[in-house]
Amino acid sequence: MKPSSVVFFCMISALLLLRTPTAVESVTCDPTLLNPCAAAFLFSTRPSSLCCSRIKSQVPCYCQYLNDPSLSGYISGGKKVAAACGVSLPSC
Known part of the structure; x- marks a missing residue:
């Protein structure tokens, strides 16, 4: 094997080993x-921190x-609640 081929092979191997895999986050739409x-959806009350964290986790399920x-x-009334939580909802 030529020395240049060995160097090339080592560089490619190193790049492949250093590459981090892309994580795909799965969301359970529930x-x-x-x-x-x-209460926030139905009566326009201030959303709790638990509500806001749940809205953030369910954004991929909005549509x-x-x-x-x-x-x-x-859910259509949830835009105001999401905005109060600082969460952007997708356009459907």
Whole structure:
């Protein structure tokens, strides 16, 4: 093997070993996780810190919830609650 080939092979091997894998975060879309937000959704009360953390964790599920006829009435009012928590919701 030529010395240049060995160096090239070592560099490629090092780059492959140093590359960090991309983590994919999976989210369980479960609207019952938003139960701590019920009062804020229904009565426009100030959301609790638990409510805000749950909203943040469920952001990837927002469009799915909004398209569900049994949830859309509650979730559509959730924009104000999300804004009060400092959470940006996606456009659906």
